[in-house]
């Protein structure tokens with residue numbers, strides 16, 4: 001009989017904090033009350049996918065590029081990716097080391113399907129992007145967390161990282177990779193060259209594959225971004241990125257993984273990716289042709305991203321200042337992406353946990369944010385700074401009223 005027990009035990013891991021309060025928000029909206037949303041990191045509703053990208057996708061579809069494509073990716077798309085990395089980071093990525101995927105999300109699945117299993121795991125920094133945990137556990141992997149230093153702008157804590165790696169080893173976990181998210185969702189931190197060099201050195205010493213999720217690499221408020229591919233060229237490295245954020249095209253579901261490294265292990269991993277990409281047939285073909293234009297049309301993209309960053313920096317800084325004015329809230333300034341991760345004084349708020357705070361915020365103030373514990377660090381909130389200033393003000397005012405009790 002088909003019943004609840006029929007589900008695989010691995011479904012126990014499939015939870016997603018960002019959407020958890022959906023039924024509550026739906027009930028409130030059905031009663032005719034507007035919910036102020038600062039919970040989902042999707043830039044499309046606020047900025048829209050640039051027209052030149054949509055036109056390229058429609059053109060490809062009308063030209064008949066709607067059949068199955070090459071499993072690892074369409075050649076012009078892989079070539080556009082390789083050119084982008086040469087142009088931005090002077091990094092040589094051979095086309096046979098690049099794989100087109102259904103977003104970074106599928107690239108992570110490929111990685112975990114290839115490397116995880118019982119007794120294995122990966123190291124990651126906390127707070128983290130929540131979807132990575134179920135995606136790891138489904139494949140039997142165990143996370144090993146190293147908490148970042150909030151007071152230093154959510155910087156990596158190298159002593160803690162070494163300590164956690166040692167602890168995991170002593171517990172018998174066979175760690176396979178070290179996962180970096182830079183710029184960071186949920187903190188808005190952007191780590192610089194020195195920090196990346198130190199992380200790369202630790203990964204090398206510990207013989208860990210380095211995995212760098214750089215999906216926000218052009219969403220930087222000031223200065224230039226350093227990619228892990230500029231500092232970790234001499235060791236096994238996987239760089240992840242996609243159209244979702246920098247090109248404001250989340251629903252196109254297109255991403256890529258670059259598997260860099262000459263050693264035999266990387267060859268074996270590339271072979272695993274070839275096989276995995278074959279069994280899922282191919283990534284969306286029209287989306288890949290949209291991707292060719294997205295990556296090659298430097299002029300249109302640079303105009304878009306400059307305007308986007310200027311606007312989002314303004315919104316982020318407004319929200320950051322406003323939050324720090326609220327008694328019991330302290331917030332680090334974001335350097336990129338579109339998130340803030342303020343700390344709440346739970347005692348002052350009268351709530352036992354950040355989850356209770358978030359529920360009250362939605363029920364009483366009709367503001368929908370996400371609890372920090374969903375990102376691995378309790379006593380915090382994650383706020384998406386994409387909405388216009390009036391919406392951010394409404395969200396902050398709701399938080400301020402709730403803090404007053």
Ligand SMILES: Cc1ncc(COP(=O)(O)O)c(C=O)c1O
Pocket residue numbers: 041102103104105106129181185213215241242243244250254255
């Ligand atoms: C750090 C990070 N990685 C990956 C993703 C998902 O990327 P994609 O849409 O390419 O699957 C997100 C989405 O919010 C993210 O914040």
